[in-house]
Amino acid sequence: MTKTVDKVQKTTTIPNEERLKQLKQLYPECLTEGQVDFEKLKNTLSNEGVEELGDERYLFTWAGKREAIHLRNIPTEATLKPDHNDSLNFETSQNLFIEGDNLEVLKLLYKPYFGRIKAIYIDPPYNTGGDFIYPDNYRNPLDSYLQLTGQVDSEGNLQTTNPETSGRYHSTWLSMMYPRIFLARQLLTDDGIIFVSIDDHEVYNLRLMMNEIFGEENFIGGFVWRKKAGAGADSKLFFRQHEHILMYAQNKEQIAELFQPLTEKQRDEYKNPDNDPRGPWASTDLTRTGDNDPARIYEVISPTGKKFTYCWTYTESNFQNLIDNNLIWWGKNNNSKPKRKRFLKDKEGLTPRSWVDIALTQDGGYDLEKLDLSVFDYPKPVKLIKLFLQIATKANDLILDFFAGSCTTAQAVMELNQEDNGNRQCIMVQFPEPTPEKSAARKAGFETIAEVGKERIRRVCQRTLIPSGFRVFKLAPSNYNTKNISQTDGSHALFSELEDTLDPLQEGWLVEDVLYEITLKEGYPLDSAIQPVKELTTNTVFCITAPNETQSFYVCLDEQIIETDIERLKLSKKSVFICRDIALDDTLAANLALQCRLKTI
Ligand SMILES: C[S@@+](CC[C@H](N)C(=O)[O-])C[C@H]1O[C@@H](n2cnc3c(N)ncnc32)[C@H](O)[C@@H]1O
Structure with a gap:
C-alpha cells in the first residue's frame, strides 16, 4: 500500500547526523548535498591553506583509533526493557539503574538525554592489567554483548582483561574509552561538567584523549585525591598515595563560578x-x-x-x-x-581546591560495611563523590555514572538530596560483570556486580530511610525486527518491499517493552509517564508525557484501529499518533495523516 506517513525509527539516531547539523550551521559552505566537502573544510579551517598542514602536525593517535571513531557512529539495534521486580518504587522514582554495556546504553540515551545531564562522574577501569576491559566488536556490537554476558571461565570471571604484555595495552584501553567519553559529552548540558577518576597508568593518555574530545580549553582542572594514609608498604620504589580526577566542562565559558562547601x-x-x-x-x-x-x-x-x-x-x-x-x-x-564583617550565610563556599583530602579508600569500604554489604573491592568513598556533586550540581540536576560498580554515586546523590532538600536524579549504568566465584559477593549470593549495585541502592533507601527508589532497565535486543536494517547485500531492496507485509515486531513482544522502546526512540526520557487513555472503549491507547517535553504523544499497539474510537482523542495537526502499520487500511491512514502527525511501526 502507498502511504505517506512517517516511520518510527528502528534504530537510534546516528550521532554523526547531529554533528553534521552543527557543522552545517557553522560552515554551511563546507556541505554540498548533505555531504561534507573535506577539501573546502580544510581550506576554511586553515589560515595558511591546506598545503601548510603537512604531516608534521600535532597528533594524538593509537592503534585502532579509526575503528573506535567508527564504533561511536554505528547505530544500536538494542533497546532497554523495564524490570519492575528489580526496581524500587518504579512508578514514582526518577532514578535509573541500567544494566548493560555502557556504549550501547549511551547510544540509546543519546536522543532522550542529549544536553540534559548536569554532571557525569565515572570511575572507569584504570587499565591495571587485571581489570575488565570491554572488548568492543564494531561488526556486531549487540550480538557480542549477548555472547559476552554468557561467557565466563571456570572461575566465573569474564575472559576480557587487558594484560600489560598485550601488544596493544594502551591502545585497547583508549579504544574502549574514546567512543564512550565522546557520546557522554553530548549528553551534558551547556554548563555540564564531567569528572573522571584515574591513576598513573593512564592519566596522561586520558588527558590527551579528553583534550581532543572536549577541547583543551574546557579542562577546568585536575584534582589530586589523597587516598592512602600511613607508612606505605605497597611498592618497592614509590608509595603512591593519590589518584587523579580530571574535571572538564562541556563549555567552560558557560560556567560563571564554582564552589565547594566549607570544611x-x-x-x-x-x-x-x-x-x-x-x-x-x-x-x-x-x-x-x-x-x-x-x-x-x-x-x-x-x-x-x-x-x-x-x-x-x-x-x-x-x-x-x-x-x-x-x-x-x-x-x-x-x-x-x-x-569588615562577612557572614557565613552569604558564603556559598570556596573555589574548588585541587588538593582533596576528605576521605580515604578505606572509607569507601566502611560506607559499604555500614550497609552490611562488604562485597565490592575498593568502592569510592561517598564523601568524595558528594564533593564533586556539590561542586557541579544544584537541587534539581540530573547526574550520570556509566561505570557505576557498587553505585557509590547513587548513594552520594541520595544523601546529598537528603542534606540539602534537593531533588537530584541519577542514572547508573553497570555491566552485569560476574563476581568472581570465590568472592565475598558470590558467597553472599550476588552473581554480578550489577546485582551488588542494585542492592546497595535498595539498602540506602530502606535502611537510611531515604524516600527514593529507582527504575531498573536492562539492555536487550530491539522489539523490532531489525535484521533488514543491517542487510548490506543486494537483498536489501527485497526486504524493503517486504517490509510492509511483515510484522515489524519480534515474536513474543510485550506491550510495555515496545512502549518504552518507542519512548526512547521518540527522544522521551525513561521516567516519562505512560498512561492508558480512559475515554476510549475499544482501542487501547497510551499517552506518553515527560516533564521537560512540551507535548505528549499517543501510541496504540492494537492490530486494528477503530476510527470512531480514535476520534475521542480529538487529535490536532500537532498531535503525534503512533500505531502499527498493519492496523490501518489506506483510507484510515490517509484520514489520520490529515488530522495529525501519524507514525507507524
Ligand atoms: C572501578 S569500578 C567503579 C566503582 C565505583 N565507582 C564504586 O564506587 O563502586 C568500574 C566498573 O565499571 C564496570 N564496567 C566496565 N566496563 C563496562 C562497560 N562496558 N559497561 C558498563 N560497565 C562497565 C565494571 O564492571 C566495574 O564494576
Missing part, C-alpha cells in the same frame, strides 16, 4: 561575638595596599574615639554605609583597627 574547620572560623542577628561572621582587612589613591586615604574614628588613618578599600561614603549597617567590627573593646 568543618573553615566553618568554625565564623563566630558571633556581638550576637549579630544575621548569624556567625568572620572579619576581613579593610586597608588597601599597592596604591595610595588619595580619595581613599581618610581618618575613621572608633566608637570609643580612637582615630585610624589608612588607605582604605572603600571610599569614605561607602565606609560610612558599612558603619551604619553594623558591618564594621572594632574589636571587643570597640577601639581596634576596623574590619
Whole structure:
C-alpha cells in the first residue's frame, strides 16, 4: 500500500547526523548535498591553506583509533526493557539503574538525554592489567554483548582483561574509552561538567584523549585525591598515595563560578561575638595596599574615639554605609583597627581546591560495611563523590555514572538530596560483570556486580530511610525486527518491499517493552509517564508525557484501529499518533495523516 506517513525509527539516531547539523550551521559552505566537502573544510579551517598542514602536525593517535571513531557512529539495534521486580518504587522514582554495556546504553540515551545531564562522574577501569576491559566488536556490537554476558571461565570471571604484555595495552584501553567519553559529552548540558577518576597508568593518555574530545580549553582542572594514609608498604620504589580526577566542562565559558562547601574547620572560623542577628561572621582587612589613591586615604574614628588613618578599600561614603549597617567590627573593646564583617550565610563556599583530602579508600569500604554489604573491592568513598556533586550540581540536576560498580554515586546523590532538600536524579549504568566465584559477593549470593549495585541502592533507601527508589532497565535486543536494517547485500531492496507485509515486531513482544522502546526512540526520557487513555472503549491507547517535553504523544499497539474510537482523542495537526502499520487500511491512514502527525511501526 502507498502511504505517506512517517516511520518510527528502528534504530537510534546516528550521532554523526547531529554533528553534521552543527557543522552545517557553522560552515554551511563546507556541505554540498548533505555531504561534507573535506577539501573546502580544510581550506576554511586553515589560515595558511591546506598545503601548510603537512604531516608534521600535532597528533594524538593509537592503534585502532579509526575503528573506535567508527564504533561511536554505528547505530544500536538494542533497546532497554523495564524490570519492575528489580526496581524500587518504579512508578514514582526518577532514578535509573541500567544494566548493560555502557556504549550501547549511551547510544540509546543519546536522543532522550542529549544536553540534559548536569554532571557525569565515572570511575572507569584504570587499565591495571587485571581489570575488565570491554572488548568492543564494531561488526556486531549487540550480538557480542549477548555472547559476552554468557561467557565466563571456570572461575566465573569474564575472559576480557587487558594484560600489560598485550601488544596493544594502551591502545585497547583508549579504544574502549574514546567512543564512550565522546557520546557522554553530548549528553551534558551547556554548563555540564564531567569528572573522571584515574591513576598513573593512564592519566596522561586520558588527558590527551579528553583534550581532543572536549577541547583543551574546557579542562577546568585536575584534582589530586589523597587516598592512602600511613607508612606505605605497597611498592618497592614509590608509595603512591593519590589518584587523579580530571574535571572538564562541556563549555567552560558557560560556567560563571564554582564552589565547594566549607570544611568543618573553615566553618568554625565564623563566630558571633556581638550576637549579630544575621548569624556567625568572620572579619576581613579593610586597608588597601599597592596604591595610595588619595580619595581613599581618610581618618575613621572608633566608637570609643580612637582615630585610624589608612588607605582604605572603600571610599569614605561607602565606609560610612558599612558603619551604619553594623558591618564594621572594632574589636571587643570597640577601639581596634576596623574590619569588615562577612557572614557565613552569604558564603556559598570556596573555589574548588585541587588538593582533596576528605576521605580515604578505606572509607569507601566502611560506607559499604555500614550497609552490611562488604562485597565490592575498593568502592569510592561517598564523601568524595558528594564533593564533586556539590561542586557541579544544584537541587534539581540530573547526574550520570556509566561505570557505576557498587553505585557509590547513587548513594552520594541520595544523601546529598537528603542534606540539602534537593531533588537530584541519577542514572547508573553497570555491566552485569560476574563476581568472581570465590568472592565475598558470590558467597553472599550476588552473581554480578550489577546485582551488588542494585542492592546497595535498595539498602540506602530502606535502611537510611531515604524516600527514593529507582527504575531498573536492562539492555536487550530491539522489539523490532531489525535484521533488514543491517542487510548490506543486494537483498536489501527485497526486504524493503517486504517490509510492509511483515510484522515489524519480534515474536513474543510485550506491550510495555515496545512502549518504552518507542519512548526512547521518540527522544522521551525513561521516567516519562505512560498512561492508558480512559475515554476510549475499544482501542487501547497510551499517552506518553515527560516533564521537560512540551507535548505528549499517543501510541496504540492494537492490530486494528477503530476510527470512531480514535476520534475521542480529538487529535490536532500537532498531535503525534503512533500505531502499527498493519492496523490501518489506506483510507484510515490517509484520514489520520490529515488530522495529525501519524507514525507507524
Ligand atoms: C572501578 S569500578 C567503579 C566503582 C565505583 N565507582 C564504586 O564506587 O563502586 C568500574 C566498573 O565499571 C564496570 N564496567 C566496565 N566496563 C563496562 C562497560 N562496558 N559497561 C558498563 N560497565 C562497565 C565494571 O564492571 C566495574 O564494576
